[in-house]
Amino acid sequence: MSLRNTASNPPSEKFWEMDFEAVLKHYTSSRAGLSKAEAERRLSVYGPNALPPAASRPAILRFLAQFNNVLIYVLLTSALITGLGAHYLDTAVILGVVFLNALIGFIQEGKAERALASMNALLEARCTALRGGEKVDLAVEQLVPGDIVLLQAGDKIPADLRLLESVRFAVDESMLTGESIPVEKKVAAIQTADILAERINMGYSGTLVTRGTATGIVTATGPQTELGNISRLLDTTESIKTPLLQVIDRFGGSLSLVLFLVAAGTFAVGTLVRGLALDTMFLAAVGLFVAAIPEGLPAIITITLALGVRKMAQKNAVVRKLPAVESLGAVTVICTDKTGTLTQNAMTVTMAETRQSAYTFAGSGYDPHGIISPAATDELRTLLELGVLCNDAGLLPPTEGLGAKGWHIVGDPTEAALLVAAQKAGIEQKALLAQLPRTDALPFSSETKVMVTLHHDHQGACFIVIKGATEEILKRCSTLPEETTEAHWLERSAQRAEQGERTLGFAIKHLPKAQEILQERDAEHGFSFVGFVSISDPPRESAKRAVAQCRSAGIVVKMITGDHALTAEAIAQQVGIEFLGPAVTGEMLEGASEKELLRLVRSTNVFARVNPEHKLRLVEALQKDGELVAMTGDGVNDAPALRRADIGISMGKNGTEVAREASRMVLLDDAFETIVSAVSTGRTVYDNIMKSLVFILPTSFAEALLIVLAIALGFPLPITPLQILWVNLVTEVSLSLALAMEEGEADIMQRKPRAKNAGLFGAQETLRTTLITVIFITLSLISFVVTQNMQGSSLILSQTVMVNMVVLLEIVCLLSTRSLSETFIQKNPLVGNRPILLSISIVFVLQLLFTYLPVMQDLFGTTHIGVSEWILLLALSLLGFLLMELEKPLRRYLLRRK
Template sequence: MPVDNRRRRSCAHRARAAGQATVSVVKEHHTLAAHDVVVLLETDAERGLSAEEASQRLQRFGPNVLPTAARGNAWMRLLRQFHHPLIYVLIAAGVVTAALGKGVDSVVIFAVVVVNALIGMVQESKAEAALSALRSMVRTQARVVRDGHERQLASEEIVPGDLVLVEAGDKVPADLRVVRLAELRVDESALTGESAPVVKDEVAVPEPTPVADRRNMVYSGTLVSGGSGVGVAVATGAQTEIGQIHRLVGAAQTLATPLTAKLTRFSRLLTVVILALAAVTFAVGVLRGQPVVETFTAAVALAVSAIPEGLPAVVTITLAIGVARMARRRAVIRRLPAVETLGSTTIICSDKTGTLTENQMTVRAVVTPDGAYEVTGAGYTPEGELRDRDGAPAAVAHDHALRWCLRAGVACSDTSIVRDDRGWRVIGDPTEAAMIVAGAKAGVTPAEVGEEFPRVAVVPFSSERQYMATLHRERATGDHVALAKGAVERIVAMCTHQMGADGSVRPLDEDAVARAAERLAGGGLRVLATAVRSGADPEEFEAREGAVALVLTGLQAMLDPPRAAAAAAVAACHTAGITVKMITGDHATTATAIARRLKLLGDGHNESDHGDGRVLTGTRLAALTAEQYPPAVERAQVFARVSPEQKLNLVEALQARGHVVAMTGDGVNDAPALRRANIGIAMGQAGTEVARDAADMVLTDDDFATIEAAVEEGRGVFDNLTKFIVWTLPTNMGQGLVILVAILLGTTLPIVPTQVGWPGGISPPGSHRTVRNSLPLHGSCHPDHQKRGVHAQWAKSLGYWRVMRCQHCWAFLNGRSRLYFLRIQRTR
């Protein structure tokens, strides 16, 4: 250890000698002792920075904000609508037609182009407006020490070296290296995906330690759930962990949707074919001695007729209709093509915390020495009840052990639950909140406990003690009662007896307690033990920090439960041929337990055995070779303890194997993968702004089940577009080839450009009506069926084209044989 300290100090001194580059020289602040970090950043652990130095650093390092992506203005959004090969050909045709004096023909062509652009622009604007309504406009305030005085300022003004104070309820304003703390616990779920608050300490950790396990650091954007602490700001703005994720988001390439890619390839091929046919038509006409202007007009007519000019407009209209339908089902689409991508999705990579689960810790079971009880209800809403093994409501008033177990969970807490416009909200630790709600479901509330047993003293929870104890005075008798809750092993070690349902006290059965705790933990539940001591001595309580001879009252087991509709939605996705994979930063045991409840692993999977490859951790992923990685990712159903970069790599690996990947998430750690996925899906309520900005679709109800509905709509859109293409291609190609045949035979043109453009200009509204009335495909339609369906539709289209070509030629030639006027023949 002395050698390590000397190495760290020399590193700090070298960094300090580098002047203004001090912050950027050493990134691994978690490997340094707190004192070395203070020296490195040229600050003071008691007085902080001076106001003058803070001002200079603000000029040097810039404000503590993430760089914002430039959003295109209205003109840029409009110009983007013209970026399509078929639109280029239509514009060129319109220009040439206008140059030849064919004003009416030119107006019809340009009208189709402009209408298509306006529809796309309006829809993009609506999506951005809907997203803006979800953004929080609250500015974060921070408490810092400068010149030895505490002051409050906007988080944007924090600079590296600032001494920052945080306490329960605060949002951490920058990346901080902890220098002092008092029972500090931080909710890092938005950054790492871990659902339980992380207990912090000051001890340096090795360099390769993952972000989720760096106990001496607190990171920008996370929430303090309990205790308090003081830390030195080591990174601000783009240099924070969130800033690095922001850069990953910017570097991630967005992919074209399956339909967009197919239409682009088709458009390029069709453009080449059309231009080649037009050139052949012009060359043949000139060689036959026909007037150049008339021949050129014929070539333009062929090009215009063969181009499905209604296709861009109908694609836009169909997608817009899908957007409107999805909005009614609580899914906001930010980019139009994302609608169709949902219909082609083969794999959904879903974040666990907050997407598949409630992101609200909930007590699911209470075990006492004489009984076991199920707790119904989910989340922080105090609705539900305790039921015994027979399913009957628990007799809390007559079961002394159960009542004292619930009282200990409620009384040994500094957390409160409040109700606002958005529902029940926790101020403090989610684990304590879960125990408070469990007590409320049985009628044991904080108000009732506080009235009957006022608190006298407290021993706060710490990572060293692993328990919390409180001393109360029973108002009715004046006697003192000690209550404790904490880790099972620690509470059992402090107990000598256990309480029965009748209130009797008997010797502690440690083996039975261990078996019960192991059984609960095996199901992915977090288990805490509770204990009581009647007639406690206040002096002994204080001297022994609550570790008096206690009586065990029971165990409370909790987890972040799956959403009510998540299991059914996952089953529906499986039926529809879509694989659902869970990707989370949480522990493997917890992730596996939730996956079993959602049937992601099947009923026969043993959660304790990850050797079959269906559950992979970030460590195991990092150890895979390049050859092992793709098949391992394909087989696995649960990925636990993974970093943001690993989530991004998982999505890329699945895409490389030909999958269309949808990624869901709500945290900052999900943003890079959301950006890279074929369609990124963010949560609108609990999701971070970074995640929403990176996503293509935002769920306003944060429910995985909404994705199932959106997939159904997406498949309906795909079906409608396929039907339109089958309808429009024979029409356009038939018109073009009629003109080509007329040139080859040397006869009068059957149709002119104005007549060609008119059906294309009026067909999108008509097709809009057809598409609107088309019902979406049933959710059980497998993605492979769509591929086979497209091939069958192309065969149909070819057959329709042959029939229509023969009809066009027969109608015109039949009219000529009867000596009809030319205009009448052209409009038959």
């Protein structure tokens, strides 16, 4: 029988239900491992133990992707039309704008992609295996199903394994399950383990051994591992288009249709009704296309997004895709992981209780600096000393090369938390063990639920220390502290458990004579109870404040974690996540129909014991319910949901590379509150884009309608296509760039998120654009007609006056559009946005050159204008500014009536 038929597809077999002899037989392997020749043969069958490389687009495809935008299509169509009409300068200018827009987006995305590592870094390691009965050092990529692997504390498990032997073996699986506490492993077969976190006789690729030793047989490698399964989920999970791109696409499509109909109608009226020549009407059609299309808009949007990226980077948020900046402003739900996102991902002693008092411990993480309140007493010092003696972990200070990580640990995080608490009371592990050395130990096991150590004091006295679950320790005690009962300690311990914390009880037994070896019976009875400590993975200090800010901004925060429901509910309560109902577990999600899933996502804000598929389904269900979803996470298990979410947000310090690769934004400080700052920036970016639109579109619409009116009324063209390009690409872009630098409005984080399917313009923007367009058309026509009727006037003079009228109206419109609600005076006009003054100065100089420089006159068909024309222009501009400012209270009045 071939190896393929023997081994089949590893994930299809439930190896946790098989005893280890059956697994060895399944893989035709033995405890001595595979022979070298057999291992090589299997390597050729299964391939290397490596994840497929993350798909990366060639640079040319990334560049071409920048053109995938409906507005760009419209611009390219406009370039084609001008080219067909032999207006080659117009064509060159439009194509230059399109290229510049693509280049900006390409450079920005390239910077972000180069800053992130590939997925395969998770498997770049070596391991120890048995081949032909001998230990060999292998590259992880060389492992094959059936290999026997040896593991010890500190190792990263190199492939999926079925454990054959284990000694006090525990594994941190938080990257896959989200559970903070290392999993105690055993080798016996188990029958009910549909959830990965319950498969305690299995080891999974990429997880970290925190304690003990073990031997395991490889059951899956590379793409067939649980890590590989998540990688496949990631490959088949579609990322979605941001709201801005969706709206811009709809706007571009609508604009194209309307523009085509208006151009066709104008052409028909001009040729059939007015009897104008075909070449004249073709020129008019070209002018209409050039006028109606906001050529500078794609560049303005790209530059505004790029400025948002830079601002976010200054606040520890790296954006990988430009449009993701704006998506943050529309987010309605944040689905957040618990471990390492809302919590510190560092087990911490928060409270200790002795007969005398309950003590609280300040501080965070593994930094052993913090205040104990009330001050440590002899009773507390005794309790903490027992925690140091009955302990196999180590606490290491910051060292060169590791300074950024601060204090770090070796071994079990829970035991390390005991060392940190002791150091806060001035108890040093090394000194205490020298004074009271250990002579023997019984390691912790899931069966006994206790750890026991034997010590002496160099003077003949011996004693035993025992630690474990408080209820287990109390069962073994014959003596309790004075004036206390077992019920008292159990009640106090239960109260801490309700807060999502874990309690460890400590007791001591003095021996009547010297003893060097521990027996199981030594740990059964006769102990004196000292007290217990309460341990948790505490919430980040900033998390509660950040969740409150999300609520005021109309954003719902939902916790999705692999941890236990009780712990998840407790952390959710501590950080202020709104309580809708009890936590929903992965088991409840497993068989839920689409309708039931929708009901569940509406019924609670806490989801516990979930796997990657559950997370992905939850994100998709929320999106189907009309929500715009941000997903935060740091583990491999978060990656598919990060990719599917409207915006995936990963952690840069403690996050896995897989999560960072799948996300659109990376938090460099791993702080949940950075998301709030990013949301504020995202909303400001969207506001500034809308301001740019409200500033640009009236000019484009007015120019197009002026041409339509001229054809309909039999006037000559009031503005030429090349003059329109000057307005749209030089003065318009120069001025609107200043709007990209506007600071956020005062109420930006008190607004509700905008609707996911909202159009480009709401009622406010539509009214503003309509009224400003009317102002532009009316005052521009007045300037053109008045100039036409002046003595000695010419068409060129009237066109020159009109171009200057449009530019001056743009300047006053810019000043008015800094806020769509506040007046010009309220926005602090002199110092509120200094680039505004610079932009106006530059445009004014350019306009003088456009009007008076001979080479510009020859190129654009302009001429000198005199003092009387300037007086007319300035008077009409002032009138236009007053009308634009009066538009704001008028609009508010109309909207209130509506």
